[in-house]
Amino acid sequence: MRIGIGNDIHRLVAGRALVLGGIELASPVGLLGHSDADVVIHALIDAMLGAAGLGDIGEHFPDTDPTYQGIRSTELLTKTVELIRTAGFTVNNIDIIIMAQEPKLASHKRAMRQRLAEMTGLDLTQVNIKAKTAEGLGPVGERQAIAAWAAVTLA
Numbered sequence: 667m668r669i670g671i672g673n674d675i676h677r678l679v680a681g682r683a684l685v686l687g688g689i690e691l692a693s694p695v696g697l698l699g700h701s702d703a704d705v706v707i708h709a710l711i712d713a714m715l716g717a718a719g720l721g722d723i724g725e726h727f728p729d730t731d732p733t734y735q736g737i738r739s740t741e742l743l744t745k746t747v748e749l750i751r752t753a754g755f756t757v758n759n760i761d762i763i764i765m766a767q768e769p770k771l772a773s774h775k776r777a778m779r780q781r782l783a784e785m786t787g788l789d790l791t792q793v794n795i796k797a798k799t800a801e802g803l804g805p806v807g808e809r810q811a812i813a814a815w816a817a818v819t820l821a
């Protein structure tokens with residue numbers, strides 16, 4: 667059994683779609699980034715790579731590479747699942763914390779879990795998502811950013 671952790675934060679700006687956990691949410695602001703800036707999937711990818719001893723997301727999908735300009739993070743997750751399997755691992759479970767002051771995520775957690783479960787070949791019970799606000803504190807609390815943490819075990 668191997669364990670990995672991942673973390674990411676992206677800035678919220680007007681004029682961008684808000685994509686979290688592979689799901690596009692209705693929001694007047696979205697996350698800024700080279701890809702679709704899905705912080706949840708970026709944290710998850712880093713946790714998976716970490717557990718497998720395969721480095722980090724920037725090594726595999728550099729933001730200086732035009733190949734990844736505007737790419738959907740779900741595509742990066744699919745590539746990461748392939749890397750993990752090639753290295754001889756299977757994903758055992760995923761636990762994620764999303765920190766966002768807005769929008770409220772409670773009603774979207776199940777859809778995100780389903781999306782991530784289907785992409786990683788897991789059962790819904792093996793993918794957990796916890797959503798928290800930052801109690802108005804710091805860049806997340808002041809609605810300037812959304813952050814995510816992920817923990818993954820691989821077998």
Ligand code: MG
Pocket residue numbers: 674675676699703704705708
């Ligand atoms: Mg990122």
